[in-house]
Amino acid sequence: MSRRRALITGITGQDGSYLTELLLSRGYEVHGIVRRSSVVSRSRIDELRLGLGGEKQSRLHLHYGDLSDQASLCKLIERARPDEVYNLAAQSHVRISFDVPEFTFDVTGLGAFRLLECVRRTAPEARFYQAGSSEMFGHGAPAPQNEQTPFHPRSPYAIAKVFAHHTAVHYREAYGMFVVNGILFNHESPRRGENFVTRKIAMAAARIAAGLEREVVLGNLEAKRDWGYAPEYVQAMWLMLQQPEPDDFVIATGEAHSVREFLDLAFKLVGLDYQRYMRHEAGFERPTEVDYLCGDASKAKRVLGWEPKVRFAQLVQLMVDHEVTRIKSPAAALNRVP
Ligand code: NAP
Numbered sequence: 001m002s003r004r005r006a007l008i009t010g011i012t013g014q015d016g017s018y019l020t021e022l023l024l025s026r027g028y029e030v031h032g033i034v035r036r037s038s039v040v041s042r043s044r045i046d047e048l049r050l051g052l053g054g055e056k057q058s059r060l061h062l063h064y065g066d067l068s069d070q071a072s073l074c075k076l077i078e079r080a081r082p083d084e085v086y087n088l089a090a091q092s093h094v095r096i097s098f099d100v101p102e103f104t105f106d107v108t109g110l111g112a113f114r115l116l117e118c119v120r121r122t123a124p125e126a127r128f129y130q131a132g133s134s135e136m137f138g139h140g141a142p143a144p145q146n147e148q149t150p151f152h153p154r155s156p157y158a159i160a161k162v163f164a165h166h167t168a169v170h171y172r173e174a175y176g177m178f179v180v181n182g183i184l185f186n187h188e189s190p191r192r193g194e195n196f197v198t199r200k201i202a203m204a205a206a207r208i209a210a211g212l213e214r215e216v217v218l219g220n221l222e223a224k225r226d227w228g229y230a231p232e233y234v235q236a237m238w239l240m241l242q243q244p245e246p247d248d249f250v251i252a253t254g255e256a257h258s259v260r261e262f263l264d265l266a267f268k269l270v271g272l273d274y275q276r277y278m279r280h281e282a283g284f285e286r287p288t289e290v291d292y293l294c295g296d297a298s299k300a301k302r303v304l305g306w307e308p309k310v311r312f313a314q315l316v317q318l319m320v321d322h323e324v325t326r327i328k329s330p331a332a333a334l335n336r337v338p
């Protein structure tokens with residue numbers, strides 16, 4: 001049997017890096033789309049590209065492309081002929097989407113359409129994963145949120161994701177393509193982008209405890225999120241594409257905790273009281289906040305056999321531990337980011 005081929009957009013991001021590891025370990029040939037930037041930012045996949053060497057490395061191929069450039073996407077799909085396409089690329093920061101709404105609509109929303117249309121034209125048999133978000137539920141959604149909960153998006157990012165979600169359903173229904181939407185709640189890891197709140201807090205706790213910083217500046221502490229562990233969530237993405245029929249799934253832990261709880265625990269883990277080091281700044285708040293997200297992943301458990309293992313306290317611990325190790329031994333931590 002020939003080797004399965006996957007194409008991943010957003011391969012340099014948190015989820016893209018974990019998914020690449022998963023697919024390589026399952027014997028896939030992986031093609032990733034990277035965009036041009038003035039500084040090459042591939043730290044999350046460098047170990048895979050450079051460290052492993054040998055057979056796995058030879059199955060990973062990076063190509064320049066961009067979700068705003070349809071010709072580049074079509075060329076890559078023609079070249080890679082993927083069996084599975086994972087659309088993870090996005091301008092994924094909710095607050096920043098208020099600063100760059102048009103760019104966010106273009107990349108996060110229209111980008112999904114561009115990719116789906118290329119797949120329809122050149123590889124219609126390929127299975128397609130669209131990275132949906134719990135942000136789509138937005139304001140006032142009854143909790144816990146499941147696949148039937150209506151959307152009420154509260155940011156340009158969430159609006160773009162709702163557009164991508166409906167476009168994905170449309171391609172499934174109109175053209176009979178194997179397209180799935182994963183509606184993933186927040187998932188974190190030591191590879192999380194530094195301006196998302198969990199990583200920002202974990203880094204600040206470790207750096208303040210080591211005397212390298214004096215304070216952490218944050219926005220709204222009362223919002224509640226359902227935080228899971230990213231490596232487990234990419235397993236769910238893969239499982240969705242292995243089913244006999246395409247369908248949409250919520251992926252979540254079913255527990256909600258506030259930003260304040262995350263902050264309190266992270267600082268306690270390094271022996272500090274966060275109240276002595278936290279400063280509020282309105283600039284980190286959003287014009288419209290999503291107050292409460294908590295997911296019901298019972299369909300994923302029933303159909304995919306997927307269940308979260310890492311829970312809130314363990315997640316905070318592993319993120320803080322990583323930052324403490326990184327300060328003590330930067331090289332060791334960089335070479336092995338869990
Ligand atoms: P992330 O770390 O921010 O990664 C985003 C990826 O998209 C990066 O590889 C980035 O490339 C790439 N990208 C951005 N603009 C692009 C463009 N115009 N063309 C091509 N690539 C582009 O995001 P993540 O946390 O891994 O999340 C993965 C996906 O899941 C995203 O779509 C996100 O919206 C969605 N999601 C995430 C969560 C979560 O909690 N993490 C929850 C629900 C849904 P650069 O490295 O060059 O910036």
Ligand code: GDD
Nearest residue numbers: 092094133134135185186195196197218219220223259284
């Ligand atoms: N980023 C950030 N920075 N958030 C802060 C800060 C701060 O300084 N202070 C408080 N917060 C609050 C935000 O207002 C929000 O309520 C919560 O912390 C989480 O913010 P983020 O970590 O930025 O994540 P998010 O929930 O907005 O979005 C993430 O999860 C979505 C899934 O629900 C992103 O990964 C999205 O791409 C993803 O779709």
